[in-house]
Structure formats: structure tokens, C-alpha cells
Amino acid sequence: MPKDELLALAKPRPLLDRRGWAIFLGIGFLLLVVVPLLNTLPANTSLLHLPDYLVPLLGKYACYAILALSLDLVWGYAGILSLGHGAFFALGGYCMGMYLMRQIGTRGVYGNAELPDFMVFLNWKELPWYWQGFEHFPFAMLMVIVVPGLLALVLGWFAFRSRVTGVYISIVTQAMTFALLLAFFRNDMGFGGNNGLTDFKEILGYNVQAPSTRIGLYIASVLAMGICFLLCRYVTGSKLGRVLLAVRDAESRVRFFGYSVTNAKLVAFVLSAVLAGIAGALYVPQVGIINPGEFSPANSIEVAIWVAVGGRGTLYGAMLGGVLINLVKTWLTGAAPDLWLFVLGALFIASTLLFPKGVVGMVGQLKAWRAQRAAYLANNKAPGE
Numbered sequence: 001m002p003k004d005e006l007l008a009l010a011k012p013r014p015l016l017d018r019r020g021w022a023i024f025l026g027i028g029f030l031l032l033v034v035v036p037l038l039n040t041l042p043a044n045t046s047l048l049h050l051p052d053y054l055v056p057l058l059g060k061y062a063c064y065a066i067l068a069l070s071l072d073l074v075w076g077y078a079g080i081l082s083l084g085h086g087a088f089f090a091l092g093g094y095c096m097g098m099y100l101m102r103q104i105g106t107r108g109v110y111g112n113a114e115l116p117d118f119m120v121f122l123n124w125k126e127l128p129w130y131w132q133g134f135e136h137f138p139f140a141m142l143m144v145i146v147v148p149g150l151l152a153l154v155l156g157w158f159a160f161r162s163r164v165t166g167v168y169i170s171i172v173t174q175a176m177t178f179a180l181l182l183a184f185f186r187n188d189m190g191f192g193g194n195n196g197l198t199d200f201k202e203i204l205g206y207n208v209q210a211p212s213t214r215i216g217l218y219i220a221s222v223l224a225m226g227i228c229f230l231l232c233r234y235v236t237g238s239k240l241g242r243v244l245l246a247v248r249d250a251e252s253r254v255r256f257f258g259y260s261v262t263n264a265k266l267v268a269f270v271l272s273a274v275l276a277g278i279a280g281a282l283y284v285p286q287v288g289i290i291n292p293g294e295f296s297p298a299n300s301i302e303v304a305i306w307v308a309v310g311g312r313g314t315l316y317g318a319m320l321g322g323v324l325i326n327l328v329k330t331w332l333t334g335a336a337p338d339l340w341l342f343v344l345g346a347l348f349i350a351s352t353l354l355f356p357k358g359v360v361g362m363v364g365q366l367k368a369w370r371a372q373r374a375a376y377l378a379n380n381k382a383p384g385e
């Protein structure tokens with residue numbers, strides 16, 4: 001390879017080019033300015049009015065986009081197909097749910113200022129030690145980062161140090177989320193058992209059901225989505241990102257050149273888990289509940305389908321897949337709920353066989369085909385035409 005090309009590869013990649021920044025800022029303006037204004041300014045009878053119930057739905061889609069982004073970071077760039085990202089998402093959600101439960105105070109059914117209603121019902125006498133501190137928002141947000149990140153650190157250290165790769169890491173992560181599912185279903189774990197955590201009243205002193213609070217949560221979700229995207233762009237464009245790509249394509253060669261494959265994978269895996277936890281924390285106050293069902297292995301598999309359909313290894317493709325598939329899910333589960341799982345399976349099969357690079361890759365292939373066709377027609381144009 002020429003020296004100039006090698007130097008070009010060694011330089012850090014910019015976050016976005018001029019066109020990319022224009023698209024990023026345009027989407028940000030639409031989501032952060034136009035959507036809130038459509039909800040607050042037009043009259044309820046106006047065709048331009050965005051109903052209140054759609055605001056948390058859009059916020060939920062933003063959380064799903066962050067979750068898809070987190071998986072794409074490890075699967076698309078490091079080749080680690082994690083089938084346990086739903087667990088990191090749920091753990092972040094439970095940390096936020098514990099904070100929200102501590103804000104209920106005497107407004108619960110039993111009027112106990114210290115114990116959540118489900119603990120009173122189960123005859124708990126005192127608050128468990130692991131609930132201590134969750135009445136403080138900063139501590140709860142710290143746990144949103146620490147709990148998923150610590151679990152990923154421990155799991156990843158043992159797995160990557162033992163050189164567990166391929167389908168085996170998928171099995172390990174899926175076993176982890178299934179184990180957590182069974183654990184959180186138990187009433188004696190102190191997380192609400194089958195019912196989970198719900199009946200939230202306020203967040204930071206604001207009523208979670210108030211339209212203004214929902215707008216605030218939606219804006220926070222969109223801002224987090226943009227920040228997480230830029231963070232992932234920075235990571236993938238750095239030296240670490242190049243090492244991860246090399247690990248994905250030829251792990252043994254990377255080891256031969258002296259790079260620490262274990263450390264590179266571990267950093268990406270922990271960062272990915274933290275992003276998933278943040279998505280879960282933003283998700284819970286907007287949907288109003290968190291229960292063990294979020295640990296279901298099927299949820300983690302569905303996230304992988306989002307990334308595959310959108311286009312893995314692109315970041316924005318994964319986010320697009322997460323939003324598009326959930327839009328279809330929202331519509332189809334209302335119009336024909338029995339068909340949803342068949343449609344989801346068909347989308348995954350189609351993405352594997354027909355467009356393995358996802359929707360984003362398919363668009364790129366169409367553009368390349370059109371460019372080749374135009375060049376062919378130009379080169380074969382008859383003289384005098």
C-alpha cells in the first residue's frame with residue numbers, strides 16, 4: 001500500500017463530514033424543535049397538532065434507537081453478537097424504576113414513606129441494603145451506568161480472556177439474560193417480582209404524567225440519542241475503532257501483531273452495555289413500568305434483528321432499523337397482532353438472503369448500480385447522439 005494511503009488510514013476520522021453534519025443538525029432541529037412545537041402550539045382540533053400520547057411513543061423509539069446503536073457498536077464493529085443486550089437495557093430501567101419508586105413516599109396504596117407498596121404487601125420490615133441511596137437522582141443515574149457496565153466488565157473479562165468467540169459468546173450472553181429473567185421473577189429478590197415496578201408519581205419533582213414532563217423526557221431521549229451516536233462515531237473513527245474492525249475480520253492476525261484483543265473487546269462491550277443501560281433508564285418513566293419481561297431473551301434477539309435489517313456496521317443504519325421495525329410493530333400489533341411475529345421473522349430472513357447489508361446497504365447498492373449504469377450508457381453512446 002502506498003505511503004500516502006497508510007498515512008491517511010492513520011489519521012483520525014472526523015465525526016461527520018459537511019453533509020453528515022447538515023443531516024444530523026436537520027434531524028435534530030426536526031425532533032427537538034418542530035415536534036415539541038407541534039405538540040404545544042396548535043389547538044387540539046388542528047390537523048397540525050401532535051397528540052400527547054404520541055410524545056412518549058416517539059421518546060420510546062429514541063430509546064430503541066440507542067439500544068440498537070449499542071448493539072451495533074459490538075456486533076457491527078467488533079463481531080461480537082451479543083444476545084443479552086436486553087438485560088443491560090432492563091438493568092438500567094430497574095435502576096431508574098427504583099428511583100421513581102422511592103419518590104412515591106406516602107402517596108402509595110399503603111402510605112408507607114419508606115417501603116414501596118409491594119414490599120409492604122409481602123410483609124418486608126425494612127428496606128433492603130441495595131435500595132439505599134436510590135432516593136437521590138444523582139446516585140440512581142450513577143447506578144444506571146455502573147450496574148450494566150460492571151456486569152459487562154465481569155462477563156466480558158471471563159469470556160474474552162478465555163477467547164470465547166462466535167456463536168459461543170451469543171450463547172453465554174443469552175444464558176445471562178435468561179438467568180436474570182428467572183431471578184427477577186422471584187418476589188424475595190426485592191424488585192417487585194412478576195409485576196415489577198410501576199405506579200410512578202414524579203421525577204425530579206415533576207408529575208410523570210404531565211404533558212410538559214413527557215415533552216421533557218422526550219427531549220432528553222432525543223438528546224441522549226444524538227450524544228450516543230456522536231460518541232460511537234468518535235470511538236469507531238479512533239484507533240480503537242480500527243482495532244475492533246481488524247478483530248472482527250481477522251482476530252488471530254491482530255493478536256499476532258501484538259494488540260490486546262481482550263482489552264479492545266472489553267472496552268467496546270462495557271461501553272455498549274452502558275449505552276443500553278442509559279436507553280433503559282430513559283425508557284421506563286415514559287412507559288410507566290419495568291418488569292422482568294424486559295429480560296426476555298426474545299427481546300435481545302429482536303434487537304439483533306433491528307440491527308440486521310437497518311444495516312450493521314453503520315451506526316445510523318442500526319438506529320434506523322430500530323425505529324422502522326418498531327413503527328411497523330406499533331401499527332401491526334394493533335391491526336393484525338397475530339401476524340407480527342411472522343412479519344418479524346420474514347424481515348430477518350429477507351435481510352439475511354436478499355439484502356445482507358441491511359436497508360442502508362441496499363440503498364448504497366442501488367446508488368452504485370445507477371452510477372454504473374449511467375457510466376455504461378455514457379461509454380456506449382453512439383457517435384452523433
